[in-house]
Amino acid sequence: METVTLNNGVEMPVLGFGVYQIPPAETERAVADALAAGYRSLDTAAAYGNEEAVGRAIRSSGIPREDLFVTTKLWISDAGEEKAARAFETSLRKLGLDHLDLYLIHQPYGDVYGSWRAMERLQHEGRVRAIGVSNFHGDRLVDLMDHNEITPAVNQVETHPFHQRTADQELMRERGVQIESWGPFAEGRNGLFTHPVLTRIAAAHDKSVAQVVLRWLVQRGVVVIPKSVRAERMAENLDVFGFRLTDDQMEAIAALDTGRSLFFDHRDPEMVSRLGNFVLNV
Numbered sequence: 492m493e494t495v496t497l498n499n500g501v502e503m504p505v506l507g508f509g510v511y512q513i514p515p516a517e518t519e520r521a522v523a524d525a526l527a528a529g530y531r532s533l534d535t536a537a538a539y540g541n542e543e544a545v546g547r548a549i550r551s552s553g554i555p556r557e558d559l560f561v562t563t564k565l566w567i568s569d570a571g572e573e574k575a576a577r578a579f580e581t582s583l584r585k586l587g588l589d590h591l592d593l594y595l596i597h598q599p600y601g602d603v604y605g606s607w608r609a610m611e612r613l614q615h616e617g618r619v620r621a622i623g624v625s626n627f628h629g630d631r632l633v634d635l636m637d638h639n640e641i642t643p644a645v646n647q648v649e650t651h652p653f654h655q656r657t658a659d660q661e662l663m664r665e666r667g668v669q670i671e672s673w674g675p676f677a678e679g680r681n682g683l684f685t686h687p688v689l690t691r692i693a694a695a696h697d698k699s700v701a702q703v704v705l706r707w708l709v710q711r712g713v714v715v716i717p718k719s720v721r722a723e724r725m726a727e728n729l730d731v732f733g734f735r736l737t738d739d740q741m742e743a744i745a746a747l748d749t750g751r752s753l754f755f756d757h758r759d760p761e762m763v764s765r766l767g768n769f770v771l772n773v
């Protein structure tokens with residue numbers, strides 16, 4: 492597996508497995524299948540409600556801990572220095588791990604500065620190898636890094652052919668932050684899997700649209716964590732390193748950018764309020 496080197500020297504697989512919207516009862520089987528297919532990086536979150544199932548699949552896989560890269564995320568209702576430190580312990584306990592590879596602030600709301608101080612301490616103590624954020628627009632990202640000690644290693648943001656984040660990626664590159672895509676397939680919205688441009692490029696390589704999209708992201712230097720509950724798609728999504736898109740094909744995909752989210756705007760006051768009022772039951 493190809494890796495990227497984060498700003499503190501930690502190596503992160505460029506392709507991992509995401510478990511958002513996999514029901515807890517199905518997650519252990521899905522993660523076990525993903526590990527058997529060859530995935531070594533797993534992306535979960537306290538808010539997904541499936542950390543325990545991810546942990547069970549890790550334990551029963553028998554894969555050495557040092558071969559895995561495990562990410563989870565801090566939810567808004569746990570923001571703040573003390574609450575974040577407690578939430579970290581809860582996530583670790585649920586995952587059955589003694590350290591995390593990457594801990595992310597899930598949303599840019601609530602007391603993110605308090606959370607970040609707790610996370611900096613956890614990194615200094617060696618409880619987490621790298622810390623980062625998710626869904627941070629450039630202004631919030633720069634403000635956080637300019638007024639704290641540790642620069643986020645990663646910013647996980649919605650990134651797919653219809654919302655490409657090239658300017659955001661450039662800012663992150665300048666500032667030493669690795670961009671990571673969530674929703675690489677836009678969860679299938681906008682007819683992604685049957686899009687004529689993507690279908691044409693896929694046919695030229697004898698690959699699927701999913702493989703072309705992942706290849707395009709990886710070729711741009713974007714870390715990807717596609718989700719699937721089906722073993723054959725897990726294998727398909729992993730098989731994106733044996734071909735290369737041409738400059739013309741990269742440009743054809745670049746032309747699909749709408750510059751807008753297909754999900755929601757993280758600056759929409761109604762969404763900020765709605766997400767901020769979602770309290771996790773732990």
Ligand code: NAP
Pocket residue numbers: 508509510511512534535597625626647648672673674675676677678679684699701702716717718719720721724727728
């Ligand atoms: P996604 O990976 O863009 O799309 C998943 C959808 O694509 C599922 O419906 C899946 O169906 C289908 N699919 C997967 N592989 C396919 C293939 N080869 N051919 C056809 N269909 C395929 O969506 P996502 O799960 O939202 O994003 C990926 C990960 O990013 C998440 O699991 C999560 O870890 C992370 N994420 C983070 C945030 C955040 O706020 N930080 C938000 C959203 C997601 P099947 O499962 O039926 O195969």
